Amino acid sequence: MNIIVLIKQVPATTNVKIDDKTGTLKREGVEAQVNPFDLYAVEEAIRLKEKFTGKITVLTMGPPQADRALRETLAMGCDDAVLVSDRAFAGSDTWATSYTLAQSIKKLGNYDVILCGKQAIDGDTAQVGPGVAEMLNIPHVAYVKKIEKIENNSAVVERFMEDGYDVVETPLPCLFTVVKEINTPRLPSLRGMMFSKKAEIKHLNAEQIEADATKIGVCGSPTTVMKVFTPPQRQGGERIAGEPQEQACKLVGKLKEIKII
Amino acid sequence: MEYFFTDEQKMIVELAKKIAQEKIKPVRQQYDESGEFPWEIVKELAQADLMGLYIPQQYGGFGGGVVELCLAVEELCKVDGGISLSLAATALGTFPILLFGTDEQKNKYLTRITKGECLAAFGLTEPEAGSDAGATKTTAVKDGDHYVLNGTKCFITNGGVAEIYTVIAMTDKAKGSRGASAFIVEKGTPGFTFGKKEDKMGIRASATCELIFQDCRIPKENLLGREGAGFIVAMKTLDQSRPGVAAQALGIAAGALDEAVEYSKTRKQFGHPISGFQAIQHMLADMATQVEAARALIYLTARAIDNKEKDISGISAMCKLFASDTAMKVTTDAVQIFGGYGYMKEYPVEKMMRDAKITQIYEGTNQIQRNVIALDLIKKSAKKK
Numbered sequence: 179m180n181i182i183v184l185i186k187q188v189p190a191t192t193n194v195k196i197d198d199k200t201g202t203l204k205r206e207g208v209e210a211q212v213n214p215f216d217l218y219a220v221e222e223a224i225r226l227k228e229k230f231t232g233k234i235t236v237l238t239m240g241p242p243q244a245d246r247a248l249r250e251t252l253a254m255g256c257d258d259a260v261l262v263s264d265r266a267f268a269g270s271d272t273w274a275t276s277y278t279l280a281q282s283i284k285k286l287g288n289y290d291v292i293l294c295g296k297q298a299i300d301g302d303t304a305q306v307g308p309g310v311a312e313m314l315n316i317p318h319v320a321y322v323k324k325i326e327k328i329e330n331n332s333a334v335v336e337r338f339m340e341d342g343y344d345v346v347e348t349p350l351p352c353l354f355t356v357v358k359e360i361n362t363p364r365l366p367s368l369r370g371m372m373f374s375k376k377a378e379i380k381h382l383n384a385e386q387i388e389a390d391a392t393k394i395g396v397c398g399s400p401t402t403v404m405k406v407f408t409p410p411q412r413q414g415g416e417r418i419a420g421e422p423q424e425q426a427c428k429l430v431g432k433l434k435e436i437k438i439i
Numbered sequence: 440m441e442y443f444f445t446d447e448q449k450m451i452v453e454l455a456k457k458i459a460q461e462k463i464k465p466v467r468q469q470y471d472e473s474g475e476f477p478w479e480i481v482k483e484l485a486q487a488d489l490m491g492l493y494i495p496q497q498y499g500g501f502g503g504g505v506v507e508l509c510l511a512v513e514e515l516c517k518v519d520g521g522i523s524l525s526l527a528a529t530a531l532g533t534f535p536i537l538l539f540g541t542d543e544q545k546n547k548y549l550t551r552i553t554k555g556e557c558l559a560a561f562g563l564t565e566p567e568a569g570s571d572a573g574a575t576k577t578t579a580v581k582d583g584d585h586y587v588l589n590g591t592k593c594f595i596t597n598g599g600v601a602e603i604y605t606v607i608a609m610t611d612k613a614k615g616s617r618g619a620s621a622f623i624v625e626k627g628t629p630g631f632t633f634g635k636k637e638d639k640m641g642i643r644a645s646a647t648c649e650l651i652f653q654d655c656r657i658p659k660e661n662l663l664g665r666e667g668a669g670f671i672v673a674m675k676t677l678d679q680s681r682p683g684v685a686a687q688a689l690g691i692a693a694g695a696l697d698e699a700v701e702y703s704k705t706r707k708q709f710g711h712p713i714s715g716f717q718a719i720q721h722m723l724a725d726m727a728t729q730v731e732a733a734r735a736l737i738y739l740t741a742r743a744i745d746n747k748e749k750d751i752s753g754i755s756a757m758c759k760l761f762a763s764d765t766a767m768k769v770t771t772d773a774v775q776i777f778g779g780y781g782y783m784k785e786y787p788v789e790k791m792m793r794d795a796k797i798t799q800i801y802e803g804t805n806q807i808q809r810n811v812i813a814l815d816l817i818k819k820s821a822k823k824k
Contacts, residue, residue, distance in 0.1 A: 365457055368488035368501055371450045 179232035179328070181223045182286065183256065184279060184294040184310065185216040187240050187247035196406050212247045215295025217254075217363040218356045222325065223293050224255040225361065230328070233257045235286060239267060239278050245379055252374035253366035260286065264383040269396030272301070276309025278394055281387040283314060291333070292353040296321055304355070311353035318353040319346050323360050440731065442738055444510070451492065451507055455514035458483055459523075467519040470644035471790050476600050477522045477644050484526055485555020493530060494537070498549035504745035505679060509686035509737055516690025517697070520794035521642035523690075525558060527683050528596035528645070531802070532559030534676045535605040535621055539664040544623065548603055557602035561680075562592040562624075562650050563673055570807050572607070572673060573616045577652060579608035584659050586610075586622060588652040591634065594801070598648025599633045602626045605676075606650070607669045619669030623661040630655030641793030674752075677802060681755040682741045685762035688798035689733050692766040695773035695791045696726050702777055702786075719776060726769045733762040753815035760808040763798035770795040 190211040195204045212220075223234045234256040238244050241263060248259035262282045270278060283289065292311070297304035304320070311318030323343060324336040328350070337344040338357045366374070384394060392398055418425045418432075433439045444452075462483050470477050484490055493508045494500025501507065508530055515523035529552060536548055536559075551557050568574040577590025588608055595604075604624045611618030624631055634649025664672050700723060703714035713719050740758040744751055770792040774781035781788050799805045 365461065365483065365487055366454060367486060368451065368454060368492075371454060372447070375446065375450070 179226060179230040179291065180289045181226055181232060181234045182283060182289045182292045183216070183219050183223045183234060183236045183251065184292065184307065185220065185236055185238045185247060185251060186213045186295075186298045186300075186306075187211070187238065187244040188213045188298055188300040210243065210247065212250050213295055213298045213300075215297060215299070215356070215358065217251075217295070218358055218360050219293040219295050219354075220251045220254055220256060221361045221363040222354075222356055223291075224364070226291065226325070226328070227255070232290075235260060235289075237262065237279065237282060237286070239263070239270075239275060239282070248379055249374045249377065250366070252377050253370040254364055255367075255370055258380065259377065260380045260382060262382045262387065264394075266384045266389075266391070266395050269399060270394060271399035271401035272303050272305040272309060273400055274394050274398040276306050276313055277398065278384075278387070278389060279306065279310045280313035281389050282382055283310065285382065285387050290350050291328075292316075292351070294353065294355045296355045296357050307353060307355035314353070316351050316353060317348045318355070319348055320355045322354040322356045325354070325360075440734075444506075447503075448507060448510055451489075451503070451510050452514050454487055455489065455511045456517075458487060458489075459515050459518035463515065463522050464518050467522065467644070467787075468784075468790070470519075470522060472643075474638065474643045476646050477525065480522050481525045481555070481558070484523075489526060490529065490555040491553030494533070494549050494553050498545055499553040500549065505682050505741040506738065506745050509682050509741045512683055512686040513690040513693070513734075513737075516687045517694035519644065520687055520691040520694075520791065520798075521644035523687070524596055524642060524645035525600075527687055528561070529559045529601070530683055531676070531680045532561040532597065532601060532603060532605050534679045535561065535663050535672050536603075536623065538675055538679070539621065539668070539672050540623075543660070544663070548623065552603070558597050558600055559603040559605070560595050560597035560601035561676065562595050562598075562604050562606040564592060564594050566591060566593050570804055572619075572670065575607060575609055575619060577606070577608040578612070579610050579620060579622060581610070581659070582656070585656045586659060586662065588622070588624070588630070588655040588657065590652050592650040592652075593634075594637065594647055595650050596645055596647055596801070598646060598650055599636060600646045604650065605663060605672075606652075607673050608652075610666050610669075614667065616670045617667050619673075620666045621663035621669045621672040622657060623663060624652075624655065624657055628655055628657060640796060641790070642797050678751050678755045679744060680802060681759040681808075682737050682744065684798055684802045685733070685737045685740075685758040688759075688762040688766035688795065689730065689737055691791050691795050691798070692726075692730050692733065692762070692769040695766075695770040695788055695795075696723070696730055698786075698788050698791075699723060699726065699773040699776045702780075706778075713776070722772050722776060726772055729765040729769060733758070733765045736761055753812050756803070756808040756811040756815075759798075759802065760805050760812070763795070763805060766795040766798050767792075 187210045190209040197204050227234055235258040236248055236251045236256045237260045239262040252259055267278055294307040308318050308320055319335055319337055321338040322335045323338040326334040331350050334347045337346050418428050489511055491500035492503045496502040512523055512527050533552055552559055579586040579588050606622050606624050607619055609618050610620040630653050632651045634651050637647040703719050704712050706713045736758045740754050773788040774792050777786055777788050780786050
């Protein structure tokens with residue numbers, strides 16, 4: 179089974195500053211980590227490989243420093259790593275990112291399953307996984323909490339819902355985004371770390387993935403960030419003291435005062 | 440401090456730190472309270488390839504030595520001095536096989552230890568033979584193709600949970616210490632059972648148990664080294680393993696120092712963080728100095744051993760002595776800096792102080808270490824003349 183895992187390098191802290199001019203995250207000088215949700219995808223890929231044998235390719239789009247995030251996943255047990263990097267990709271929104279990743283996957287070819295985390299902890303959009311699937315024209319299931327079985331070129335998975343879970347059957351190849359309930363990611367092993375240190379990371383640029391220049395980077399991004407702000411916190415409200423009867427009277431009075439009743 | 444470690448050695452530190460922080464820290468208090476054996480962590484250590492750190496690659500190990508073992512133990516013990524003993528005590532039980540085992544014995548046992556399939560333990564101490572190992576009462580009598588073991592070993596770390604035991608027993612009592620031999624005994628051998636599991640002051644997540652031999656027949660192939668070499672096996676093993684105990688002590692001390700520094704910055708009295716008071720600063724300064732000195736001595740000793748230097752008994756005893764006294768002193772001071780909170784189980788330094796005490800006692804009390812150091816001095820002085 180050939181598995182592709184999409185990962186993202188994100189800031190290692192939730193305390194990230196926002197660029198006032200562009201409204202986007204300031205990533206410079208902040209320590210980076212693999213997006214925690216993506217580690218569940220990596221772990222699930224390794225478990226599938228242990229079960230069915232095969233090869234795991236990890237793919238990320240990002241600056242050259244994203245090399246480190248890829249090596250972390252190699253140390254856990256992935257086989258190959260690909261970094262899609264080009265100045266032309268700078269400023270990509272989720273649409274342009276999905277396009278870029280989909281083009282890269284077409285270039286790599288030959289896959290049965292694509293795994294991603296449910297969302298990245300910096301942008302929190304949860305759009306790129308499904309976006310990639312759409313652009314590859316393959317089915318996807320988001321918020322997968324269990325891969326029940328894979329056989330005869332189809333998979334049965336459990337999709338996490340607010341009020342329980344759905345059991346979904348889908349043909350392969352398919353893209354799954356996974357939630358943290360799916361597994362516990364392993365730590366790297368010493369052998370894995372040695373392998374990862376020496377491993378060669380494949381680089382792809384815009385030309386190599388045959389990207390349409392109008393669909394990548396800032397120019398290819400239909401999203402414009404108007405303003406980023408923290409919604410005002412809810413005020414504490416007013417506490418009405420007294421005996422229950424007294425409280426009820428006061429409450430009705432107040433509600434009448436503001437013309438709610 | 441830059442100690443000029445290789446990239447591989449730095450990797451070991453990074454990995455051990457990750458395991459300590461992510462896997463051990465959340466459960467350390469629970470294991471300290473229950474005294475259960477932390478199998479889930481043993482699995483993590485094995486999966487991370489740490490169990491075979493000091494075992495040659497031909498037996499599936501990482502091919503490191505005492506330096507690598509010490510680095511891992513130090514890092515793990517910064518968070519918990521008991522849980523990581525599963526690794527350190529396995530090393531103690533494995534060293535006799537590494538040092539004196541035949542190719543057959545090495546192939547048979549080392550590969551299993553490397554894979555993390557089983558733990559090992561070393562059985563020397565007896566109820567009436569602690570520091571005075573010459574008073575060993577356990578006997579091994581040759582009977583055809585077998586040795587028959589009788590006797591009791593006590594306070595054996597990893598006792599009951601390990602599969603492979605290296606045990607010292609008398610093959611010829613008349614010869615005294617020259618009549619002892621070392622054997623490999625596997626768990627499950629008829630006549631080999633376990634006595635009571637000890638309820639300890641500290642390192643409670645480590646299993647400490649009696650080994651009981653009653654007409655326990657083991658194949659003669661399980662003799663380690665030659666007959667009569669038991670005490671040499673034991674002494675050479677301890678020379679190798681002392682930096683490991685020292686690294687355990689160092690880790691506990693360094694962990695307590697970190698906790699004390701952090702706490703002193705947040706704890707306010709008289710309107711100021713207590714880290715601003717010179718009384719606290721001087722305590723922290725002394726603690727840090729002792730920790731760094733212990734670290735330097737341990738790394739030096741471990742490197743000397745890995746470089747196959749012959750004359751290591753003295754320095755090996757020194758690093759165990761110094762690091763464990765440091766651990767006791769530094770953890771006691773850490774509790775003092777925490778004040779009333781330090782005495783409570785809710786804060787980690789109370790446990791660190793309990794864990795530290797054993798490092799002054801086992802694998803040779805610090806009084807015995809001083810004997811070893813003094814004897815070494817006197818021997819060398821005599822040679823000069």
